[in-house]
Structures are given as structure tokens and as C-alpha cells.
Amino acid sequence: AQSVAQPEDQVNVAEGNPLTVKCTYSVSGNPYLFWYVQYPNRGLQFLLKYITGDNLVKGSYGFEAEFNKSQTSFHLKKPSALVSDSALYFCAVREGGFKTIFGAGTRLFVKA
Amino acid sequence: DAGITQSPRHKVTETGTPVTLRCHQTENHRYMYWYRQDPGHGLRLIHYSYGVKDTDKGEVSDGYSVSRSKTEDFLLTLESATSSQTSVYFCAIRNREIDTEAFFGQGTRLTVV
Numbered sequence: 001a002q003s004v005a006q007p008e009d010q011v012n013v014a015e016g017n018p019l020t021v022k023c024t025y026s027v028s029g030n031p032y033l034f035w036y037v038q039y040p041n042r043g044l045q046f047l048l049k050y051i052t053g054d055n056l057v058k059g060s061y062g063f064e065a066e067f068n069k070s071q072t073s074f075h076l077k078k079p080s081a082l083v084s085d086s087a088l089y090f091c092a093v094r095e096g097g098f099k100t101i102f103g104a105g106t107r108l109f110v111k112a
Numbered sequence: 113d114a115g116i117t118q119s120p121r122h123k124v125t126e127t128g129t130p131v132t133l134r135c136h137q138t139e140n141h142r143y144m145y146w147y148r149q150d151p152g153h154g155l156r157l158i159h160y161s162y163g164v165k166d167t168d169k170g171e172v173s174d175g176y177s178v179s180r181s182k183t184e185d186f187l188l189t190l191e192s193a194t195s196s197q198t199s200v201y202f203c204a205i206r207n208r209e210i211d212t213e214a215f216f217g218q219g220t221r222l223t224v225v
Contacts, residue, residue, distance in 0.1 A: 046207075
């Protein structure tokens, strides 16, 4: 069965520093991988996806994610964090079909 | 929010009562989903629909039913609410271009007392 793990409940970073939010996954076939962001009292917003192709995927708001097949990871990155990036981030995986499995979420705090 | 409206936004109900949550979309998307969000669990799929009158179960479907009599509306019913169903419920629709649940409603916070 497919699964996804976000090993950090919270990530703290100073504004202007690079940020990384970690995600690992488990599927038996080729994964479809996604990142979402959730701001307070809002639904999730799609950030980016990996289906196939380049291992570095670029998405919204300057975010990017690196797919690493050997480490079964899909870490979210941004070169320079903003205070406004503070939010809850979810990694998700789908192995074909219609069902997407979401991680438990990582809360990002960016300090000014 | 791509034309997704959830109603109600907040509800408090008593144990044992039936509750229906509504998701309405204005953009004719085929696939619609109901998720619940709980701390430490992320989002878990309750039910989804791939067309009018076509629905299927997700990973946490016990105690829930759904109906989709027209494209724009996807209803989630808690047949007899329990305290374990206290949660925030999100409706989502799949965007064909992105090929994933791309748009989420603002959520319904349900408290069962």
C-alpha cells in the first residue's frame, strides 16, 4: 500500500535563509507526488507535482521540490524563506487511480 | 477557491443525530472528494465521486455516506454522528490539467457533543 511520511512536525527557519521540508514515500510502482500548503482557516492549495521527467520540479511562490528515487524522497525547498511562507505543508502521493494519500503535515515557521 | 462552496462552515450537533454537509462547485468538474482533517493525521479520504451517481469509498468511510445527484453538488452525510467524527471536513475537486485534487473548499468545522 502507498504511504507518505513527513518526519518533522515543525520546521523553524529565519527569513532569508533556505528552507527544506522533508517527505518520504512508499509505493510499489511509479509515484505521483504532490505538495500543498494550508494557511489558517483555509483549504489546501496545490503547490507543485512530480509525475515524471526532471527530478527538480518548480512550483508556485518560488517553491521547488527534489525527487530522489533511490532515497524515496520528495523534499520541498525554497532558496530564501519569507515570513509569509509560514503555514502548514502537506506532501501527498498517488500510485495511479483516484486516491491520494496525504502526510500528516509539517508546520513551517519563518522568523523575521 | 475555483468556485467551491462548502456549507455550513461551522456546525455543532448532538451525538446520534444525522448531519449533512454540502459541497457545491460551479466549474463542472467530474471528480469530487470529501476529506477529514485531524491533527497528526493530515487529510484522510472519506468518499469520492467520479461522476453523477458514481461514488466510492475512501480509507475512513465507516459512518459516512455520500450522494451526487448532479454534477455540481456532492453531499456528505453522517448517518448518526459520534464524537469521533468531530473534525474539519474539506471538499476537493480534481483539476484535469494538474491531474490531482487541486482545489479545496474552505472547510466545515463540525463538533459533535
